Amino acid sequence: MERNSHIKGRGIRIAAAIAIAGTWTANAQNPIIHDQFTADPTARVFEGKMYLYPSHDIPSPVERLEEWFCMADYHVFSSFDLTDWEDHGVILTQDSIPWVEPGSYAMWAPDCVSKNGKYYFYFPAAPKGHERGFSIGVAVADSPAGPFTPLDEPIEGVRGIDPCVLIDDDGRSYIFWSGMGLSGAPLADDMTHLAGTPVKIEGLPEGFKEGPFAFKREGRYYLTFPWVREKEGTETLAYAMSDLPLGPYEFKGIIMDESPTGCWTNHHSIVDYEGDWYLFYHHNDYSPEMDKRRSARIDRISFNADGSINKVTPTLRGVGVTDARRHIELDRYSAISPDGAAIDFINPDNKFEGWKTILKDKDAWVRYDRVDFGSKPAGNIGMRVRSRGGASLKVAAGDPDRVIATVTIPATGEEWMEISSPVEYSPAGIADLTVTLCYGSSAEIDWAAFDL
Ligand code: FUB
Numbered sequence: 001m002e003r004n005s006h007i008k009g010r011g012i013r014i015a016a017a018i019a020i021a022g023t024w025t026a027n028a029q030n031p032i033i034h035d036q037f038t039a040d041p042t043a044r045v046f047e048g049k050m051y052l053y054p055s056h057d058i059p060s061p062v063e064r065l066e067e068w069f070c071m072a073d074y075h076v077f078s079s080f081d082l083t084d085w086e087d088h089g090v091i092l093t094q095d096s097i098p099w100v101e102p103g104s105y106a107m108w109a110p111d112c113v114s115k116n117g118k119y120y121f122y123f124p125a126a127p128k129g130h131e132r133g134f135s136i137g138v139a140v141a142d143s144p145a146g147p148f149t150p151l152d153e154p155i156e157g158v159r160g161i162d163p164c165v166l167i168d169d170d171g172r173s174y175i176f177w178s179g180m181g182l183s184g185a186p187l188a189d190d191m192t193h194l195a196g197t198p199v200k201i202e203g204l205p206e207g208f209k210e211g212p213f214a215f216k217r218e219g220r221y222y223l224t225f226p227w228v229r230e231k232e233g234t235e236t237l238a239y240a241m242s243d244l245p246l247g248p249y250e251f252k253g254i255i256m257d258e259s260p261t262g263c264w265t266n267h268h269s270i271v272d273y274e275g276d277w278y279l280f281y282h283h284n285d286y287s288p289e290m291d292k293r294r295s296a297r298i299d300r301i302s303f304n305a306d307g308s309i310n311k312v313t314p315t316l317r318g319v320g321v322t323d324a325r326r327h328i329e330l331d332r333y334s335a336i337s338p339d340g341a342a343i344d345f346i347n348p349d350n351k352f353e354g355w356k357t358i359l360k361d362k363d364a365w366v367r368y369d370r371v372d373f374g375s376k377p378a379g380n381i382g383m384r385v386r387s388r389g390g391a392s393l394k395v396a397a398g399d400p401d402r403v404i405a406t407v408t409i410p411a412t413g414e415e416w417m418e419i420s421s422p423v424e425y426s427p428a429g430i431a432d433l434t435v436t437l438c439y440g441s442s443a444e445i446d447w448a449a450f451d452l
Pocket of ligand 1: 039040055069108109161162210211265266267
């Protein structure tokens, strides 16, 4: 389903309105994938491009999983700019793997690494038969987007979930997984067998649950993981450091606090892409009523000189620059006025249609940072809006007095409409946008875009 397919065939047009065609999707925001759930996001850089290997939460087709995790397959996504993501489609399904119980819907958090020109995709799943618990399998490909061929058997000696593989500078590989604590073991050169006895990783705090992600930076090993720090609490993201891949590790602290809205799990990966570090994590953005249907997000992460990690505050704005000439989803704001403004779903019955910004009171505002106007001045601003009794919006750049356009919305009742207004001043390059309600009882904004 296209993110903005709801636009087609709906809305009324006035004389000043222009037809805004197409199904543009400005993806430089959180969550990053807009047409399906994407949990447990493992990001890896292959051949200079960012690849994303998430779990694929789905509404459960079976009653026993209606309130639990339910996943039948994996997709892989890729992006050069962390803004536009290509969905390469399904790379593996539960029914295509010889050792996996058909209909188990337990394709939990995966990982993918590359060695000697091959791509190894690691995934937990429920083995055939009545055995409880998870095994971890491997599927192999010649390219990061597949096709992946699963091995006939899971990795011998590994029982658990959430595999993560670290390839060290000397070429040695290690696999970590969770289940009764955190285990790790060296991997054989073929990347599909253990090359040593698993060890329990020492030094992690009580409350470690799952989801390890290991990486090496400036000669030191990081083990990062979801951590429930309080009894009855939900998952934070935390980390420990060591001079050896399999530890012992020293606990260092929190990377991200618990979800403010109560999503119980968090699951992440941390990657360096073109010199900047990014935290991929998840939140139940499209499923606020049920936290087992999650969506991948990205925010920047940074390190101090001593190697410690600065805490990350989750944002809606995410990373990346939004092209001024594509849909700017103001509801993924950088800042919003504390009073008189709100965000809500456009269609509560289909949350993948996204959100709207509601400016209810005079002077309420929303700010959206990093919009790229390029070098050519914009001539008009289009907006998809509605306002029961009519309203006027001021669109400004950076300084709130630097007015880009004044947008007058006629009384639309309940209908959405696309309107176009002339631009008075066009910023050059990258600017932050602020939209303020100047008069009117209330205005709702789906998106804004210049020169569409
Ligand atoms: O996605 C299912 C499970 O939820 C993962 O394996 C855990 O890490 C948690 O995110």
